[in-house]
Amino acid sequence: MKALMMLVISLTLLSGSAQAYRESNGGKGVLTDRGVVLLDLFEAGVELPFFGGSYSEKTYWDLRVNLPSDFPVGLIAQKMADIARFSPELHLLLMMSLNDLRWEFTRSELELTTDLEKLPAVDPAKLVQLAVRKKNQIFIHRPLWNILSLDQQAALTVHEMLYHHFDARSVSRVSLPVREFVGVLFSDRSYSQLIQDREFRHQWRKILLFTD
Structure with missing residues (x-):
């Protein structure tokens, strides 16, 4: 089964020719036995992404209107609710x-962007570019x-x-x-710390909202 998954992924990557979307940055993925995993979650050791929020109808429809039709809007709305609990401003x-x-x-196929200031602990051959902005x-x-x-998809x-x-x-x-x-x-344990640990929450608010 694992070999079959890797074969499917390899064939998928060969289906398109490289195109120069190298400007700026984008989300990367890692080829694993479980399929393709967003680099962010791979580095954090997240195997089962956490979705905890109860979202509003307005959030759902704002996402539904502005995102492509096949995006998992329900899951994205749940994560936006998690973000709102951390920081309504963000x-x-x-x-x-x-x-x-x-x-x-x-x-x-998207070429790997060069925004990785810290190389992840992963075989470079297993790193793929999922999106480029x-x-x-x-x-x-x-x-x-x-x-x-x-x-x-929601995490990306x-x-x-x-x-x-x-x-x-x-x-x-x-x-x-x-x-x-x-x-x-997307980590159940880390998100709980984000909500419960005032100092941890303050540190991330400073980084993401550029406040003192």
Whole structure:
């Protein structure tokens, strides 16, 4: 079964030719025996992504209107509710940014971007580019998207929304803070710490909201 999964992924990657979407940054994935896993979750050791929020109807429909039709909007809305519990301000900024973002699928293989200031502890041959953002436009590799689980699709979407927010306000063009925070959001244990530990929450608010 594991060998079959790796074969399917390998054939998927060969289905498109490389295209130069190298500007800016994007979400990366890791080829594993369990399928393709978002790098953020792989680095955080998240095997079962956490979704805990009870979302509002408004949040759901704002996402439904602004995201492509086959995005797992229910799961994304749950995670946005988790973000709102951590920081209503960040939740509002992310929801407002939906009007600016444009999502586009491509069958062309995406080249790895160079925003990894800290190389992950993973075989480079198993690292794949799931999405690339050029300003407000996000290109997603359709063949890889199709074999992502729904929770991984949701995590990639949240990653891109957070990266857009962070990149627009930071002089740095590195992805580590966003990857680490996505790992926190989707880890049951780390998210509980985020909500319960005042100092931990304050540290992340400073990073993501650029406050003292």
